[in-house]
Amino acid sequence: MAQYSRARLDASFAALSDATRRGVLEQLGRSDASITALADKFHMTLTGMKKHVGVLEQAGLVATEKVGRVRTCRLGPRRLEEEVEWLERYRQLWDTRFDELDHVVAELKQREMLSPPKKRK
């Protein structure tokens, strides 16, 4: 499960690290769209957009279906739950470290009061 999650986080964070792809997700959040429509909206060739959609699809963030000659893209099955979880856990760690730092600072101040420091160099 750790392995599984690792690859999953790798893929989704990588997918999210490109502004165009984030834009595509936001667009698909508003309405489904064809590859051509997305390519137009993001000022890019059809082929270029197809690659981006491929990356998003690989990461499970987009699902596509071809009907006739049009491939329609919509938001995929993943809700980025694990990703949010990871971030939340990180923030928790961060806050804890920050509190510790606060504590150290407070301790230093207290020591300073007890025995004032000598001249700094």
Added chain:
Amino acid sequence: MAQYSRARLDASFAALSDATRRGVLEQLGRSDASITALADKFHMTLTGMKKHVGVLEQAGLVATEKVGRVRTCRLGPRRLEEEVEWLERYRQLWDTRFDELDHVVAELKQREMLSPPKKRK
């Protein structure tokens, strides 16, 4: 601000897209560490780890300070707030789309009831 945020999200999601770097962040959440200590822990050369730390530092996720010959790494100033915000907003979009889909399904079912298909039932 949109521009600024775009580059920032690009950098932090890219930084998070590597399992080693996520591991480094988790480690630093537990305690500060030197480059050597991190390199050992993640079975990698010093130089390799230095690159990872550089990426994290560039993204503002890690801060380092060199004292004597040792460079100590600790969690950086950023708490990934914008990143969490982006993800939450995405999930909201996703939920909305899902609800719409639900609605469509409900509508279809209702129509089915009004004019039932001949064959079944």
Added chain:
DNA sequence: AGAATACTGAGCCATATGGTTCAGTATCTA
């Protein structure tokens, strides 16, 4: 049927990434 549309796939190009080695420099420690 013929033309336009929508995608697909191969492949090119420049740059970035994740790792390495090797050769330093700076700083401890005995």
Added chain:
DNA sequence: TAGATACTGAACCATATGGCTCAGTATTCT
């Protein structure tokens, strides 16, 4: 002072990424 330690920087390597063009195929429109 000599040697070990900790980092630094350059350079190499293989692969991935983000774009592109070009040449298709399949579908739809007139």
